[in-house]
Amino acid sequence: MKSAKHPAQRKGPGPLRSAPPAGARKRVLLVDDHPMMRAGLAALIRQQPDLEVCAEAGSVAEALAEIPKRNPDLVVTDITLPGRGGLELIKDIKALYPDLPALVISMHDEMLHAERSLRAGARGYLMKEAGAEKMLEAIRRVLSGHVYVSERMSTRIFDNLSGQRERRSPIERLTDREFEVFQLIGEGKTTRAIAQQLNLSSKTVDVHRGHIKEKLALPDSTSLVGHAVRWVESQNSGNSG
Numbered sequence: 001m002k003s004a005k006h007p008a009q010r011k012g013p014g015p016l017r018s019a020p021p022a023g024a025r026k027r028v029l030l031v032d033d034h035p036m037m038r039a040g041l042a043a044l045i046r047q048q049p050d051l052e053v054c055a056e057a058g059s060v061a062e063a064l065a066e067i068p069k070r071n072p073d074l075v076v077t078d079i080t081l082p083g084r085g086g087l088e089l090i091k092d093i094k095a096l097y098p099d100l101p102a103l104v105i106s107m108h109d110e111m112l113h114a115e116r117s118l119r120a121g122a123r124g125y126l127m128k129e130a131g132a133e134k135m136l137e138a139i140r141r142v143l144s145g146h147v148y149v150s151e152r153m154s155t156r157i158f159d160n161l162s163g164q165r166e167r168r169s170p171i172e173r174l175t176d177r178e179f180e181v182f183q184l185i186g187e188g189k190t191t192r193a194i195a196q197q198l199n200l201s202s203k204t205v206d207v208h209r210g211h212i213k214e215k216l217a218l219p220d221s222t223s224l225v226g227h228a229v230r231w232v233e234s235q236n237s238g239n240s241g
Contacts, residue, residue: 094121124148186232
């Protein structure tokens with residue numbers, strides 16, 4: 001009887017290692033730039049008889065360095081990370097380790113971020129406010145090979161697929177990169193700072209800014225900055241409530 005395929009046997013960089021014994025705990029890599037958030041989720045996972053935290057990371061680079069060393073069964077990541085964001089991490093994982101599932105647990109509104117995460121390659125999306133029970137449910141569901149989203153998000157995705165689209169925010173028309181630039185503008189970052197953070201040229205950032213203005217029907221850069229700042233403030237106030 002053939003043993004089940006383990007993350008160590010995935011395609012990608014790093015040495016291969018033998019599969020764990022049957023019944024071994026599933027290994028979870030936590031990626032979040034807030035140590036307190038990682039600590040809370042790690043404590044929750046370590047209380048479970050079927051799960052363990054094999055490593056923690058605070059950035060995309062750290063996470064990609066840990067994967068071949070730790071052979072996780074699941075990557076749990078936030079969307080907002082320093083430098084390259086969570087969506088870029090998910091895309092890298094999908095390209096390098098196609099059998100390694102990723103689950104997003106984030107403070108950001110699922111109505112704007114869940115579909116982007118799933119398109120990038122994530123197998124689930126959950127807001128942090130959902131609580132411990134839902135987090136464990138999402139982790140186990142994704143580990144079992146299924147996709148996890150809230151009932152609200154599942155209904156929306158079904159409606160989109162069936163052509164029953166609700167009125168959607170113009171912000172959802174932005175590409176993933178444009179969306180990142182828009183968020184950073186709203187956080188008060190200059191073009192140069194955005195370019196450095198996203199590893200782009202200032203000229204490329206300016207091109208993205210132009211596309212964003214066009215898609216959001218904003219007449220000038222001042223309007224763009226104001227709109228982005230108000231949007232970020234609304235997201236933060238909504239998530240803190």
